[in-house]
Amino acid sequence: MAKESANDTARGIGPVILLGPPGAGKGTQAKQIVDHYGVPQISTGDLLRDHVARGTELGLEAKSIMARGELVPDELMYGIVATRLREADCQHGFVLDGFPRTAAQAGWLDAFLEKEVFENGSENNPERCPPVVIQLLVDYTQLLLRLTGRRSCPTCGRLYNIHFQPPLVDELCDVDGSKLVIRDDDREEVISERLAAYETQTKPVADYYRVQRRLIAINADRPKEDVTAQIFGVIDRHCRAGC
Ligand code: AMP
Numbered sequence: 001m002a003k004e005s006a007n008d009t010a011r012g013i014g015p016v017i018l019l020g021p022p023g024a025g026k027g028t029q030a031k032q033i034v035d036h037y038g039v040p041q042i043s044t045g046d047l048l049r050d051h052v053a054r055g056t057e058l059g060l061e062a063k064s065i066m067a068r069g070e071l072v073p074d075e076l077m078y079g080i081v082a083t084r085l086r087e088a089d090c091q092h093g094f095v096l097d098g099f100p101r102t103a104a105q106a107g108w109l110d111a112f113l114e115k116e117v118f119e120n121g122s123e124n125n126p127e128r129c130p131p132v133v134i135q136l137l138v139d140y141t142q143l144l145l146r147l148t149g150r151r152s153c154p155t156c157g158r159l160y161n162i163h164f165q166p167p168l169v170d171e172l173c174d175v176d177g178s179k180l181v182i183r184d185d186d187r188e189e190v191i192s193e194r195l196a197a198y199e200t201q202t203k204p205v206a207d208y209y210r211v212q213r214r215l216i217a218i219n220a221d222r223p224k225e226d227v228t229a230q231i232f233g234v235i236d237r238h239c240r241a242g243c
Contacts, residue, residue, distance in 0.1 A: 022198060041094070042084050153181075167180065
C-alpha cells in the first residue's frame with residue numbers, strides 16, 4: 001500500500017468529498033488525508049470562522065447564522081469556495097470537509113469543476129477526476145457524545161473529547177495547560193438545530209451522489225484508525241481505476 005500511495009501522491013488524487021453529520025469525524029479524517037496524500041483540506045466551517053474572526057463583511061453576515069446552527073446561504077458559500085479552489089495548492093486534489101451541504105451546492109460544485117477544472121486541466125491530470133464522495137455513517141447517540149464532549153485548546157488548537165479522549169487534567173490542555181473551550185455551536189441547544197439542519201438539507205446531498213452511483217458509505221462508528229484505513233482504501237481504488 002505504501003508504494004501505491006506514494007504513486008498516488010505524486011500524481012494527485014483529485015477532489016475528495018467527505019459527507020456526514022456534524023460530529024461524524026469529517027475534520028479528523030480530512031486531516032489524515034492531508035497528511036497521507038499531501039493535498040489541502042478545505043473546511044468551509046474553518047473558512048467561515050476565519051471570516052468571522054477577521055470581521056469581514058461576509059463574516060459579519062455569517063456570524064449570527066452560524067451561532068444559531070443554521071446554514072449560511074448558498075450564494076455566500078459559492079464565492080468563498082470558488083476563491084479557495086482556484087488557489088494553486090488545489091491543483092492535484094483537495095479534500096472538502098463541510099461542503100457541499102445542500103443539493104444546490106452539490107450541483108454548483110459539479111458545474112464549477114466541469115467549467116474551471118475539467119476544461120482547463122490536461123487529459124491525464126487527476127484534477128480532471130470527478131470527486132470521490134465518501135459518506136461517514138454514525139449512530140445518533142455516538143454523535144451526541146462526540147459533539148457534547150468536544151473541547152479545543154484556544155492556544156494550540158489541540159482537540160479533545162471529554163468522553164473519548166479526555167485531557168490528563170480536567171478541562172486543561174495537555175500541551176500548554178490552557179483552559180479548554182467549547183465551540184459556540186457545540187452547545188447543547190445549538191447541536192439539535194445543527195443535526196436538524198443536517199437531516200433536512202444535507203441528506204439530499206447524499207441522495208444527489210447516490211443516484212449518480214458516486215456515493216461510497218463507510219461505517220464511521222469504528223475506531224478512528226479503522227475509518228482512516230477504509231477511506232485510504234477507497235481513495236487508492238478510485239485512483240487506480242483512473243478516477
Ligand atoms: P462546521 O465547522 O462544518 O460544522 O460548520 C460550522 C457552521 O458553518 C455550520 O453550522 C454552518 O452554519 C456554517 N457552514 C459550514 N459549511 C457550510 C456550507 N457548506 N453551507 C452553509 N453553511 C455552512
